Amino acid sequence: MNFELQEIGLVGAAREKCDVLVLLVPKNFKATKDALSQLVAQALKAGDLEAGVGKVLPMYRLSEVLATRLVLASAGDGTFSEVRKAILAALGASKSPGMKKLTVCFASPAKEEAVRSAVLAVADATYVYNTTHSKPPSRSLQHVRLLATNATQLTSVFDRAVATVSGVELAKEWANRPANFATPSLLAKAAQALALHPKITCEVFGPKEVEKLAMGSFLAVAQGSDEPLRFIVLRYSGAAKTQAPTVVIGKGITFDSGGISIKPAPEMDEMKFDMSGAASVLGLFKSLSILKPAVNVVGLIPACENLINGKAVKPGDVVTSMSGQTIEILNTDAEGRLVLCDALTYAERFKPAAVVDIATLTGACVIALGAVRSGMFSSHDGLAQSLESASQRSQDLCWRMPLDDEYAEGLKTNFADVANVAGRAGGAITAAKFLQRFTDKFPWAHLDIAGSAWKSGPQKGATGRPVGLLLEFILPTTKAK
Numbered sequence: 040m041n042f043e044l045q046e047i048g049l050v051g052a053a054r055e056k057c058d059v060l061v062l063l064v065p066k067n068f069k070a071t072k073d074a075l076s077q078l079v080a081q082a083l084k085a086g087d088l089e090a091g092v093g094k095v096l097p098m099y100r101l102s103e104v105l106a107t108r109l110v111l112a113s114a115g116d117g118t119f120s121e122v123r124k125a126i127l128a129a130l131g132a133s134k135s136p137g138m139k140k141l142t143v144c145f146a147s148p149a150k151e152e153a154v155r156s157a158v159l160a161v162a163d164a165t166y167v168y169n170t171t172h173s174k175p176p177s178r179s180l181q182h183v184r185l186l187a188t189n190a191t192q193l194t195s196v197f198d199r200a201v202a203t204v205s206g207v208e209l210a211k212e213w214a215n216r217p218a219n220f221a222t223p224s225l226l227a228k229a230a231q232a233l234a235l236h237p238k239i240t241c242e243v244f245g246p247k248e249v250e251k252l253a254m255g256s257f258l259a260v261a262q263g264s265d266e267p268l269r270f271i272v273l274r275y276s277g278a279a280k281t282q283a284p285t286v287v288i289g290k291g292i293t294f295d296s297g298g299i300s301i302k303p304a305p306e307m308d309e310m311k312f313d314m315s316g317a318a319s320v321l322g323l324f325k326s327l328s329i330l331k332p333a334v335n336v337v338g339l340i341p342a343c344e345n346l347i348n349g350k351a352v353k354p355g356d357v358v359t360s361m362s363g364q365t366i367e368i369l370n371t372d373a374e375g376r377l378v379l380c381d382a383l384t385y386a387e388r389f390k391p392a393a394v395v396d397i398a399t400l401t402g403a404c405v406i407a408l409g410a411v412r413s414g415m416f417s418s419h420d421g422l423a424q425s426l427e428s429a430s431q432r433s434q435d436l437c438w439r440m441p442l443d444d445e446y447a448e449g450l451k452t453n454f455a456d457v458a459n460v461a462g463r464a465g466g467a468i469t470a471a472k473f474l475q476r477f478t479d480k481f482p483w484a485h486l487d488i489a490g491s492a493w494k495s496g497p498q499k500g501a502t503g504r505p506v507g508l509l510l511e512f513i514l515p516t517t518k519a520k
């Protein structure tokens with residue numbers, strides 16, 4: 040699917056040859072003399088197009104427009120969420136089977152957030168997963184054109200949005216795949232494929248190397264599965280070697296059964312999504328390969344299954360992490376923190392400017408924030424603010440959560456330096472407190488994406504979050520926003 044942005048207004052929009060033309064009508068629409076303007080003015084006056092955001096008026100084979108279908112869609116003030124709602128409603132109403140060409144026209148000068156929103160919403164609405172079907176459904180949409188009279192001011196936000204889509208779709212692909220099509224080895228292959236790009240390199244470690252690195256905590260999780268672990272190190276080098284990199288670490292549990300502390304059967308299939316953090320790291324690198332910004336980024340992915348064989352780690356076992364700290368594994372289902380802590384220690388060698396880990400870490404975070412905002416934890420106010428502002432700009436939202444030391448009380452144990460779980464209360468925070476013990480050497484933030492990474496129910500599927508947030512965080516900010 041390719042995207043184009045053109046400096047064209049309503050007169051030109053009427054001459055667009057496409058399957059569907061979506062016209063985003065703002066709240067304060069001002070008609071000019073052209074036919075399309077007049078049509079909109081009449082539809083508004085007659086009440087056939089209501090002003091409420093998401094209200095649409097679909098039409099077919101009009102003489103005034105070359106597009107086969109025209110959908111007028113009320114888009115309020117053209118904010119991110121309004122445009123998203125309008126586009127989803129318009130595409131839902133247009134019912135164009137096999138739509139190949141879509142044009143979206145802004146009926147008044149478009150805001151940056153409106154352009155970003157339109158690109159992401161069109162991609163989201165037309166995405167199809169098809170890797171494991173016998174007769175793969177396919178995305179019919181091939182060409183998307185955005186028309187705005189102020190297009191020249193919008194090219195950089197447009198390019199970013201299009202690159203975000205590529206990253207988001209790679210993340211969706213890998214997160215959606217069932218665990219038998221997304222093993223640690225296959226994730227490593229996907230990372231190696233990204234390294235075909237000249238600025239990207241990839242190293243992959245197996246069990247022997249990880250043992251040498253003394254990642255006893257990561258190894259303990261992996262030992263319960265016959266599927267060999269992989270530790271993936273991706274590097275994007277866009278700036279001078281002297282520039283300290285940002286390290287992103289993605290939790291790569293390709294299936295989380297819970298281990299001996301086994302999970303209940305209902306919805307256990309959704310634990311194939313437990314590598315969504317890893318998928319978002321792959322997605323970020325994909326976007327970087329397109330935009331080629333002058334930054335340095337390291338991506339780390341500890342990937343393994345959390346399963347149950349005769350060698351599986353048992354509740355009460357004590358393991359030694361790469362940092363030297365011993366951990367009593369009281370619950371084998373709190374495995375994400377066990378693989379992440381060793382990756383955090385590994386990150387020290389890069390002398391990073393910042394480290395951000397991304398993980399579907401706790402059910403408690405789903406209870407706290409639902410699916411709207413990812414949980415964000417940071418011991419560094421500057422880093423937290425950068426993430427908050429990137430979250431605002433990308434509209435891939437997060438919410439800062441606390442890290443008071445009192446929350447770590449429950450992690451105390453008589454048998455090791457730390458336990459891997461505390462009580463039920465504040466579960467997302469106690470998980471973050473566990474991770475924080477491994478972050479002394481750099482500014483650190485943790486994103487708990489347990490609620491935001493995928494949808495359950497009939498719409499079950501990966502969201503590709505937080506690729507948008509990460510990309511916006513990594514890219515140098517050109518102007519104060």
Ligand code: BES
Binds near residue numbers: 295460
């Ligand atoms: N991958 C899960 C977290 C999860 C659960 C994400 C449900 C999304 C939906 C994680 O490994 C886990 O099992 N966490 C436990 C921690 C508990 C044992 C302290 C949890 O949240 O129940």
Ligand code: MN
Binds near residue numbers: 297345371374375
């Ligand atoms: Mn678990």
Ligand code: ZN
Binds near residue numbers: 372374375
């Ligand atoms: Zn997990």
